[in-house]
Amino acid sequence: MFHFRALLKAVCVTAAMTSVAGTAAAQIFKGETAGVGDPVHTMFVAFANQAATADVNIQVNAGQTLTRSMLKGAKGDIDFFSTVPSLVNLMAGQARMYEKVDGAPELAKNIRAIIGFKAGxxxxxxxxxxxxxxxxxxxxxxxxxxxxxxxxxxxxxxxxxxxxxxxxxxxxxxxxxxxxxxxxxxxxxxxxxxxxxxxxxxxxxxxxxxxxxxxxxxxxxxxxxxxxxxxxxxxxxxxxxxxxxxxxxxxxxxxxxxxxxxTQFVGTHAGVSDDVVYAATKAFWDNLDQVHATAFFLKDVTHETAFTSVNVPLHPGAIRYYEEAGVAIPDALRPGS
Missing domain, CATH: 3.40.190.10 (Periplasmic binding protein-like II)
Structure with missing residues (x-):
C-alpha cells in the first residue's frame, strides 16, 4: 500500500540532510596567519588552498601577530591559525604577553594541532x-x-x-x-x-x-x-x-x-567539527605535490615531519586522517594524554 505520509517524511528528512550538507559546504571558516612573504603565511595559504578542494573554505586574514591569533583561536573567535610552539607554554603559564589574559591557562587547553613543519x-x-x-x-x-x-x-x-x-x-x-x-x-x-x-x-x-x-x-x-x-x-x-x-x-x-x-604548526581549536578538520587535513596530504610546488622549503613537509615541534594535542579530525594513512602518532599528541 502506498503511504503518502511515509513518503512525505522521507522527503523531508532527505531535504533536511541536503540542507545541512549544503550549509557545511558553504560555511566560511576564519583563519589568521603572518604577512605575505613569511614562511608561516606560505604554509598556511597552502593548507587553506588544499582545504578548499574539500569544500572547507578558509578566509585567510594575513599580516596578523601570531601571539594574538593563537589567543583568538583558543577563544574560538577564529577557526584556523598559524602559531609558534613556544607561545603555547607562555599562554599555559599565563606569562609575558598573556600575563593579563583572564583564564589563559584554561584557554591554552582548547588549542589543537593539525600539521607541524620546519619554517626556517x-x-x-x-x-x-x-x-x-x-x-x-x-x-x-x-x-x-x-x-x-x-x-x-x-x-x-x-x-x-x-x-x-x-x-x-x-x-x-x-x-x-x-x-x-x-x-x-x-x-x-x-x-x-x-x-x-x-x-x-x-x-x-x-x-x-x-x-x-x-x-x-x-x-x-x-x-x-x-x-x-x-x-x-x-x-x-x-x-x-x-x-x-x-x-x-x-x-x-x-x-x-x-x-x-x-618551527611552526597550523592549529585550530577543540570546538571545530571533526569532519571539517578531517576533510581539510586529508585534502592537504592528498595534494602534497601541489604543496611542495608552492615553495622550496615546503618540500620538507612529509608524514615523517608532520608532528615537528607540535606540543599540543592533535585535533580528533586530524588524528582520524593520520590513523587512516598509517602514520604513527605519539601518545603525547592524543587528547587526554
Missing part, C-alpha cells in the same frame, strides 16, 4: 657598509629585532645577548616594528641590522643582494656549545640549523652559516 631560521642581516661585519660590531648600533607584540623580538634579543653579552637598550638600540617596516628600514639605511625569521632561500632576504651586498651573521662555533645557546636551541619550536651562505646572491659570509632554526 633567524637571519641576522646587515648591509655592506653598515659597519657590522661581526657580532661584536653591533655595539652602539640600531637593530630591528621584531614586532612589538610578538615573541620573535624577545628571541632575537636573547640570541644577541648569548653571542655578545650585549643587552638591548643598553649596548645597542633595539627597534620593534612590523615585519614590513623592518625590511623597509634596513633598505633605507634607517637601521644598521635586522634579525628576521625567514625560510632558507627567502626572496625577502635575497632582495638585499639584488642591488648590493649584505651579510647574514653566523653563530660562532665557540658559542654553539655554550649552555645558554643550547638552552635557546632546546626551547619549543627552536633548534640549530645550518645552510650554505651561497644560497643568497650577494651574501658575504662565506661557507656554512649556523643559525637559530624555528
Amino acid at each position: 631560521a633567524y637571519h641576522p642581516v646587515t648591509l655592506a657598509g653598515s659597519g657590522i661585519e661581526t657580532w661584536g660590531d653591533i655595539k652602539g648600533k640600531t637593530v630591528f629585532t621584531g614586532p612589538p607584540a610578538g615573541s620573535a623580538s624577545a628571541t632575537s634579543e636573547a640570541l644577541i645577548k648569548i653571542v655578545t653579552g650585549y643587552v638591548a637598550g643598553e649596548d645597542y638600540t633595539a627597534v620593534r616594528l612590523s615585519w614590513g617596516e623592518g625590511y623597509a628600514a634596513l633598505a633605507d639605511g634607517k637601521i644598521d641590522m635586522m634579525v628576521r625569521p625567514a625560510e632558507i632561500g627567502s626572496a625577502n632576504i635575497e632582495r638585499f643582494g639584488l642591488s648590493g651586498e649584505f651579510r647574514v651573521l653566523s653563530i660562532p662555533d665557540d658559542k654553539v656549545a655554550s649552555e645558554e645557546m643550547q638552552a635557546l636551541f632546546g626551547r619549543p619550536g627552536r633548534g640549530m640549523l645550518q645552510f650554505d651562505g651561497d644560497v643568497y646572491k650577494g651574501q658575504l659570509t662565506e661557507g656554512e652559516i649556523t643559525a637559530l632554526g624555528f
